[in-house]
Amino acid sequence: MQIVCVPTVYMFKCHLFLSQERTGHLRKWHELVVARQNEMAKVMTMENGKPLKESIGEITYGADYIEWFAEETRRIHVCMYYALSLLSLRAN
Numbered sequence: 001m002q003i004v005c006v007p008t009v010y011m012f013k014c015h016l017f018l019s020q021e022r023t024g025h026l027r028k029w030h031e032l033v034v035a036r037q038n039e040m041a042k043v044m045t046m047e048n049g050k051p052l053k054e055s056i057g058e059i060t061y062g063a064d065y066i067e068w069f070a071e072e073t074r075r076i077h078v079c080m081y082y083a084l085s086l087l088s089l090r091a092n
Contacts, residue, residue: 019073019074020074022070022073023070023071023073023074026066026070026073027067027070029066030066030067030070033059033062033063033066034060034063037059037060037063038056040055040059041055041056041059042055044058
């Protein structure tokens with residue numbers, strides 16, 4: 001239950017963090033998922049009946065997305081700044 005709740009709560013508060021802080025939070029989340037992937041894969045296997053190797057693959061696949069989003073948050077600030085500067089030029 002907490003695995004679902006923490007990201008949901010984070011979504012509503014993420015606008016309060018700088019992009020560097022968001023990167024850190026997402027990296028930490030990625031590290032936690034990777035560190036506990038065997039435990040999560042066992043639960044997934046028990047719930048869905050799929051092979052353990054396949055469950056580990058899905059956990060790793062999901063963790064890679066978290067890592068990708070962590071890297072993307074670095075670029076969001078630059079893109080937003082560039083877009084806002086273009087908008088201010090059009091307004092003048």
